[in-house]
Structure formats: structure tokens, C-alpha cells
Amino acid sequence: MSKIEFMQGNTACAEGALAAGCRFFGGYPITPSTEIAEHMARRLPKTDGVFVQMEDEIASIAAVIGASWTGARAMTATSGPGFSLMMENIGYAVITETPCVIVNIQRGGPSTGQPTMGAQGDMLQCRFGSHGDYSTIALSPSSVQEMYDLTAKAFNLADRFRVPVFVMSDEVTGHMRERITIPDRVEIVSRRPLEKGTLPFRGGDDGVPGFPEFGMGYGVHVTGLTHDERGYPEATDPHIHAALVQRLVSKVESARHDIADYEMVNPDAETVFVTYGPPTRTVKQVMHDHPGEGVGHLHLRIVWPFPERLLRLFTNAKTFIVPEMNMGQIAREVERHTDLPVISVPKLGGELHTPGELQKLLEARP
């Protein structure tokens, strides 16, 4: 039986992780994500899981990577400054193809910035923040319900693609309390073990190798150096490096339309809002208050890999409007994929776009 509860977003994130079988949390306190660690500290000892408070965020993500190699579904949660500290290890998780979940409850940056105010300023950092070329997956909840659902989903994606997966939430959603339906059970699609006779870093048809868990007889060699399909370091052969990086990118990018998770409203509209996270709520309010004004809405629950095909499904579109709690990070991505005008509506400082602000934009339409 599913049940209805009234819950904080950060708590829902932790509960979603637990429901998905997360049994390892390595973390460090940082506003506005700390409630996730606190909830995990209380809940994990009562399951067969383990909570470890690490000495900083570098150690937190590193411990999560270590735990993942023992087969555990592992996660950490942080905010901007901690996320910045994690960047080197995120690249390490990418090249070693370590499944893990990293929750970022975004706050105003750069640097210490606004610890208690919401923002979406790390959307490009989560895509490009570590050095080198790579691709990952980033989900963006816009409600407490989505905090639960998308955190649970993040573990499946991490296991399926052997990548670090980001839950790019924010202070607004993390600290919001609202009604949530806790399902009976969540879908769990565990990582595929490495088949005997195959190589631990040779992609299958989907570019994703099976996972050679420590202690299961694989004798696997894991390194952040460029490696061949056996996992052995080969850092000077241009072809091996190119093939590895191209596979790391393509295993995610080639599946982007399959990965896509979205909501489309009024696909015939001429003016289309594109949102993720909290601005989604404002757009929904505008459309509720002014129905029948020929306005469409593309709500992305997964932002990276960017599902550009969806823009073309709005066949009558003349303008895309992208309200974001940053200076237009995803608007740039929308611009990259369409010849139509893209209006970026940045909002900084931690306040949400008001329905009135967005309504004014609609009224200014020719």
C-alpha cells in the first residue's frame, strides 16, 4: 500500500535513496543539504546500511566510490562549495565507470555565496566541472515528490550506465515541505555483473561494460589513468585514449532520448516555456491562471544529457522562454539546438520567478 505523507524535500531525497536500496552514505555537513546526512545517520543503522561522516567532501565522494566497488548502492549529498571540492573525484568516477549518486542541494554562488538561498547555478558545473571530456546524467526535481522519485531513479541510471549521476536540486525544493505519496516499492534495476570471458572496460552493445565487483573473483584493476579494456594503464597510446573517452561520452549521449524524462504540455503552442526545478512550479501556476493562451511547457526532469529532440516536437513553436535561477545556463543549451528565438529569464539571489513576471513576458508577445 502506498501512503501519503507530509515531508521535507531533503527527507524525501533520503527516503527515495533508501527505497532504491542505497546502503552507504558518505557525507559532510553543509547547508542546505545537511538534513539528508542527518536523516541517513538516523535511518541507515536501522537497515543493513552504513552512514560514515567523512572529514570533508573530497573524502566523502572518495568513500562513496570505494563503497560502490563493493557492490553497494552509494551516495553523498552536498552543496556548492562541497560540490566544487568533489570535482576531481567526479572525473575519477567517470573514467573508472563507478556507479554512484551525488545530490547537490544548490545554493547561491560563487564560493560561500548564499548558504541558505536556493539557486540553479551549478548546472554547467555538473556537466563540465571536472577536467577532460565526459558525459554524465543530471536529474532536476521540482517538488518533494520528485525529490523522492528522481533520487530513487538516479540509482538505476548510475547502475545502468556505470556513471556518477547527479540529483541537481536546490535549497527551495530541499527545504520545502509538501504532500508526497510514498509508493509501495520503487523499481530497482541493479547493475549488470561482468560476464565471464568479457573485459571489465569493454563496452557492450550499449557501450556499458558489466560491473566487476570487488571480491567476486574478477581481479579487476581500477585506475584513473587512461586504461585499455582490461583496465591496465596505457597513458600514451592516442588511439586507446580516444577510444576510451569517446565511449565514456557516447554510452550516455547515444542513449539521451531513452534517458529523457519530461512532461510536455500544449505541443501545438507558439510560445513554449522550458524549465527544470523550481521555475517549473511558477510556469505551472501561470498556465493554471491563464489557460488557453497558446502557451506550451517542456518540463525537464532530466537535464543532462540534454534531450534536444524534444524542442522539435513543439512543431508550431516560435519562441522558447527559459526561466532559470542562474544567468541562463540551460538557455545556452536550448539556443544551441534551435534557430528560433530563445528568451533567457535569469533570476539571481534566491528568489523564485513570480507568476506575474512570467505573465508579463507573455503579454509582451507580438
Place this chain on the structure above:
Amino acid sequence: MVDKSLELFDCGHRACGGCGPALAARLILKGAGADSIVVASTGCMEVFSTPYPETAWKVPWIHSLFENASAVASGIEASLKRQGRTEKVLCICGDGATFDIGMLCISGAFERGHDITYICYDNEAYMNTGVQRSGATPYDASTTTSPAGKESFGNKRPKKDMPQILAAHGAPYVATASVAYPNDLMQKVERAVETPGPCYLQIHAPCSTGWGFEGGKTMEIGKLAIQTGLWVNFEMVDGEIAKAKKVVRKPVDEYLMAQKRFRHLFKPARNEEEIAKIQAIADTNAEKYGIDIELKK
């Protein structure tokens, strides 16, 4: 000589009533003097002492990040030295910033031998984010990430011995102090800033909110920590223990019972086994530092 009338940490900050760290800041600056530059890490003191648009600091003050105060101080000190200047460079950081996230930068600064005074105000948990355990949290203290309950008696590990770690770096002067003994604290700060090379001072700074006691009892709690042997005020010169405050020790119960973070050891029933382990920590401290006063028979 310490000028006790010197007030370089101003009133009007936003600390809780009876805040140990606020008192520590005031006393530190009396000991260090007006010619000081303060490098602060992220933490409770950083927040409560700089409420927008004000500041409590009457000396140059820089807040960098959570983890790197001693590296920023290294740069300040090295550049001042090159210019032939003699301002005193102080890091004033909490225990999370010192014991955990900042450890790497502290180790680097002490190994390089910068002439800085690193002061940790130790309130034994991450208070700014709402009382999570740190490497300085004492054994069995309940925090939000080491919650006491059916599965746990609170923090599972004893406090990390930071003074010993920094003494092992070759620091010429390492000391501990308590806000409950202000004269001793100020004198130790003065000695640290006057001693060439990297010096470390760790100040016991009770937190009424995080530890769970009335704000008026800060000094009492601070004194009980010393009187039970759970905190020792000592000095180490060139790696050797030079001096430690002697006491007629009380059982640890009195200190533990006065704070909500240890309440689970007494309710619903007195937990003899766990209290005995904490008493053993105090006994070990007493032996190691030789703090017991022999009573005349």
C-alpha cells in the same frame, strides 16, 4: 604583558547567550594585541561575528573557505615577512575546520614552519550547520549525525589528539586553554604569538545550544571539564609537556549530567558501563598529564 582593557572584538554580534566561542574571540584578541591579522574559516564564529552589514572585528579579518585558513595565513605571513613587516598572523577556526576539513592545509603550514598562531575554538561539533559530530566530538556525545538511540550511545570514537599531532610537526609551542580560565587563556595567546614559528592553541569553548545547557552556565561547564579531567589545560614546548593545570578531580558524572548531549547516559536508567568508559578517559588524561593533586592524609 596582556592589556586586559583592550577590546578588539566588539559587542553587538549575534552569538547565543553564554557563547563560549564569542568569549574566546574576545580573550584571544586581548592576548594577541592590536597588531593582529585574523584569518577565519567558515564556521559558527564567522557567521555570528559578521552579521550583515556589520562586523565585530576591529582588526583586519579575512574569511576564506572552510578548509584553507592556514594556507591563506601562510601566504599572508610569507609576504609580510618578505616586506620586513611584523604583524601577527592568527588563524581562528572551529574544530570542524581544524580537526577534519582543514587538516591538510594545517599540516602543510606547520611543516613549512610559517610564523603563524593557529587557534582552534573547540566547541566539539559542527554548530553552524546544526550540531553534527566532528573529530573533536567527545566519546558518547549525541549529535545529529551520531544520534543516541537504540543502535548507538552517541559518538563512537574518542576525540582526536590534535595538540599531539601538531607537536609532532615540530611546533615550538602547543597549548590548550579554556574560556573558563581567562587569564591563563590570554597569557597562552600572548606566548604563542611571541614565539617564532607555527604555534597551536586549542581552546575549550562550551556551546550552550549544541551541548544543551543554560547560557548562564558556560563558565561552570568549562570548569567542570577541567575539574573532571575530561579537558586538560597544558603547554607543550618543543614537543614536551611543560606544564598542566592540576586539580582535585571530581567524578565525570557531574560534567556529563549537566549537558543534554550526554542525557541518554542517565535516562531512562544510568548506563554504568558507558559512564565507566568516560571515567577511564579522564583517568588516562590525569595520568598522562599528571594533573592529580595528592590530598594530604
